[in-house]
Amino acid sequence: MKLAYYPGCSAKSTCQELNEATHVVASSLGLDLVELESATCTGARELRAIDPICFHSLNVRILALAEREHLPLMTICNTCTLNLLDANDNFHKDTELANKVNERLEQEGLEYRGTTRVTHFLWVLLEEIGEEKLRQRTVNPLTDLTVAAFYGCHITRPPGRYGFVDSRNNVAIEKLARVFGCKPIDYSGRTECCGFHTAAHDERVAIRLTGQHIDSAKKNGARAMVTPCPLCHTVLDSMQREIEKDLAKKLDMPILHLPQLVGLAIGIPPEQLALQRHMVPVNLLNSAGKIDG
Amino acid sequence: MNFNNDAALTAIMAGDNLAARNTRLREGDVIGVRILRSAANGKAADFETFEVPFRKWMRVLDVLNYVSEHFASDLAYRWSCGSKMCGTCAVRMNGREVLACWEAAEPSMTIEPLRNLPVVRDLVVDREPFERKVLSFEPWVKRTKDYAGFPEPLSHKEMKHASKALDCIACMACYSACPVIGLGELTNFAGPGPLVQLAQTALDPRNDLAKVARALEKSGIFNCVSCYKCEEACPAKIPIVSEIIEPLKAKAARVVPHMAKHALAFHKVVARRGRIDPTELIVRVQGLRILGFIPRALRLLVRGKINPLVSIFGSRSGIPASGGDLLRKHGGP
Numbered sequence: 001m002k003l004a005y006y007p008g009c010s011a012k013s014t015c016q017e018l019n020e021a022t023h024v025v026a027s028s029l030g031l032d033l034v035e036l037e038s039a040t041c042t043g044a045r046e047l048r049a050i051d052p053i054c055f056h057s058l059n060v061r062i063l064a065l066a067e068r069e070h071l072p073l074m075t076i077c078n079t080c081t082l083n084l085l086d087a088n089d090n091f092h093k094d095t096e097l098a099n100k101v102n103e104r105l106e107q108e109g110l111e112y113r114g115t116t117r118v119t120h121f122l123w124v125l126l127e128e129i130g131e132e133k134l135r136q137r138t139v140n141p142l143t144d145l146t147v148a149a150f151y152g153c154h155i156t157r158p159p160g161r162y163g164f165v166d167s168r169n170n171v172a173i174e175k176l177a178r179v180f181g182c183k184p185i186d187y188s189g190r191t192e193c194c195g196f197h198t199a200a201h202d203e204r205v206a207i208r209l210t211g212q213h214i215d216s217a218k219k220n221g222a223r224a225m226v227t228p229c230p231l232c233h234t235v236l237d238s239m240q241r242e243i244e245k246d247l248a249k250k251l252d253m254p255i256l257h258l259p260q261l262v263g264l265a266i267g268i269p270p271e272q273l274a275l276q277r278h279m280v281p282v283n284l285l286n287s288a289g290k291i292d293g
Numbered sequence: 294m295n296f297n298n299d300a301a302l303t304a305i306m307a308g309d310n311l312a313a314r315n316t317r318l319r320e321g322d323v324i325g326v327r328i329l330r331s332a333a334n335g336k337a338a339d340f341e342t343f344e345v346p347f348r349k350w351m352r353v354l355d356v357l358n359y360v361s362e363h364f365a366s367d368l369a370y371r372w373s374c375g376s377k378m379c380g381t382c383a384v385r386m387n388g389r390e391v392l393a394c395w396e397a398a399e400p401s402m403t404i405e406p407l408r409n410l411p412v413v414r415d416l417v418v419d420r421e422p423f424e425r426k427v428l429s430f431e432p433w434v435k436r437t438k439d440y441a442g443f444p445e446p447l448s449h450k451e452m453k454h455a456s457k458a459l460d461c462i463a464c465m466a467c468y469s470a471c472p473v474i475g476l477g478e479l480t481n482f483a484g485p486g487p488l489v490q491l492a493q494t495a496l497d498p499r500n501d502l503a504k505v506a507r508a509l510e511k512s513g514i515f516n517c518v519s520c521y522k523c524e525e526a527c528p529a530k531i532p533i534v535s536e537i538i539e540p541l542k543a544k545a546a547r548v549v550p551h552m553a554k555h556a557l558a559f560h561k562v563v564a565r566r567g568r569i570d571p572t573e574l575i576v577r578v579q580g581l582r583i584l585g586f587i588p589r590a591l592r593l594l595v596r597g598k599i600n601p602l603v604s605i606f607g608s609r610s611g612i613p614a615s616g617g618d619l620l621r622k623h624g625g626p
Contacts, residue, residue: 050557158521160530
């Protein structure tokens, strides 16, 4: 299956291991990723709020780049996913906005007609590849690995976007974890917020919120946490030392990007999944490549 | 007790959502309900369990009324209209905020008071902290120019966001669901509910901008983490993040730009590079305070998570300027 691939800024800078792991795992699963090299940022939350027209221009431009390739657009970041979905939706709802945005795109010979389908790697795994095929590909079952799924917000809410009456009903990652032999655990932080979006000006909120989540995951027996979003990963992993300081206790919680969990299960060597680039060491496998009990 | 799909479908077809959601229960089924009671008469605060027979069309409020009438006449809970208008009966049921008068009873329920507000007793919370915040925003429209006479030009488009905010019934469900409010005094964030109340007048184009700026300055609005928990909790289905908080942030970026430092820096970085360079963003937002980040920066550098060369000289891969052009050519927000 061929997909237009939009990694977003984070996977191209502070979370390059996610980009690397996605490429390796996708190729092993037979996904042909066509990276949209000239794609920009989607505007995260900040630009989205203060400059709606530019926000829509940036996102519609990315949608148009995928449309030009006649391919569905796959993301690996929650916030990018929601931005692209929202911009696509508004493009269809608001003709005036659509015309304005297309006028701007015209300057580089682009035009969006509104046909791009946006999807996230998590949904590609479940909807395009499917549990059955993933089960067959699982050569290294992660037996007894207790994992805590950390969804983050923008792949789960707003309620109107994804249809969950209660966002805690999102169980996509747990489904996958079971396919790979893991034991998903329940804990209070599953669909809570990591606080990333205000961390650039005040990281105390992110530290405090995410501290609660990692602590809860640990208390409920998680050996590792897994997230579909590089922004959540940044707080969970890169800021874990500050979180430990705030909580005044050691956590040592390895945080996996979703494709890394898949990669381990389908037998891709940890180095190729760039696990060594994490701030919290990921020592889940023993020398035989099995989960270290 | 089993979910009866045929009954649910029939009820939905008849436009009766409450009956549809009730189809997990049948007449006479016993609902197990645990209610968090305050400390009283020498007893510590604790859950008290009651068994309530299910009757058709039963809502959470009906269950509370039944408990009060049959088992615990001293149970404190608040309601008035019983029809999703007055905003007084919000509680937490099974871990989420609901209006007792609008939520279908479930086979097993844990009912608690709203979070983030002082509990008066049992399920009744003190509204004062919430209302004090709203009042501090001077929540009325003040004109700077004299009324021009009837008919005053005011379009639907101009009132688009303010009119969404006017759907608010001030039930405070969102205030209870907000994780930043849950952190207490850590930030000066006013919380979703008070911001919706503010938006009713702040997003009204007739309002005095100086007064709106004063209110926004007190709002701590840029501490909103955009988690959408408020939208999930809102019984009036107000798109709080996208139609209230974001337009308010846009207004703040214009009338109190120092509040929007992070957002404006973000805009600059994307206009310059097409993408976000986290290091440049942090430097722009934190200024000299960045010195305190050096030890962490070194740790990130070792793992290849930041690259100062790229941050200073730009990315070698070079995003075509066209993306950034979208921002540069059309000026700032």
